Amino acid sequence: MRLRTLLIPICALLAVAGGCAAVAGNGGPAASSVPIALDPDRPSLTEVGALRLRGALRLPDGAEVGGLSGLWVSDSGERFVAVSDNGKSVTGRLSYDAQGQLVGAGHYDVRRLVIDKDTGYRGRLNDSEDIIRLPDGGWLVPFERTHRILRYGGAERPEGTPRKLPVPPGLEKAPSNGGVEALAALSDGRILAIEEGDDDGVRERHAWIAPADPKARGDWQPLTYRAAPRFRPTAAAPLPDGGVLVLERRVTLLGGWGARIVHVPADSLRGGATMDGVELARLEPPLPTDNFEGLSVRPGPDGDLLVYIVSDDNRSPLQRTYLMMFQLPAGALKPTVAGR
Secondary structure: OOHHHHHHHHHHHHHHOOOOOOOOOOOOOOOOOEEOOOOOOOOOOOEEOOEEEEEEEEOOOOOOOOOEEEEEEOOOOOEEEEEEOOOEEEEEEEEEOOOOOEEEEEEEEEEEOOOOOOOOOOOOOOOEOOOEEOOOOOEEEEEOOOOEEEEEEOOOOOEEEEEEOOOOOOHHHOOOOOOEEEEEEOOOOOEEEEEOOOOOOOOEEEEEEEOOOOOOHHHOEEEEEEOOOOOEEEEEEEOOOOOEEEEEEEEEOOOEEEEEEEEEOHHHOOOOOEEOOEEEEEEOOOOOOOOEEEEEEEEOHHHOEEEEEEEOOOOOOOOOOEEEEEEEOOOOOOOOOOOO
């Protein structure tokens, strides 16, 4: 086995723990994006579970566009906004061919988020982990290490001085590097937050649901998210039917990275419930795998949905930033039993 093959899962584990060396940026990427195959040995492969690949890209290496931990894609699919785990917002343009396949990304613009200040804060303050667009045009960004959720203004991206939302009860007990990684603005206006938690093998993770603009900690109702064994939730995206898709990530010393996309129905999204969704797709070697942490869904043709995922390369030379688009056919989401 090659040394690099051995180092990738080792570095992956260190990166999640915050111990992998980063690559310094030099002011901008050398290339906008490079198309990649789902499986180079099977170039005709497009199906992954219930999803069909509609394009996959490798984005530039390096600190400026790397470290992407949250993703929002416009309804038209022409524009995206991401946040990185070092407190930056990244915008860019997406391009498609005549068949609607994702073929390119570029025109990146990287800016620092304005970070709130508090004399009671300790440790790192800029570890932004997800991004959602609210119906009124605002943005929400959750942060780890110093756990909090900030509300921003801004027409095209999160900008200006943010306002801190009341922290969900119990979030202060979350691991430093295991706070809210998955945040979604549901179709009925409520907000869903899911804690990543420790890599301890426990399937149940803390979650909370609240009105669109919670005013007090008591506005957050607790519920539970049940992940697959060894997986942890890293992103969530709302569906038109009131449910959500959840992105989960796994990393092991021998197996490296893995990811899965899960459907949680609307009737599971209530206080006291257990969200135990149905797996739609799983990405494992030899398919492109990395630290997938961003998820966005937009309308597609004929009632289908287009699902985007992006990976956080931790600005490591042994990882990659992948952006993939999948098509979820209309009717593929089957109802499940809530709270099972």
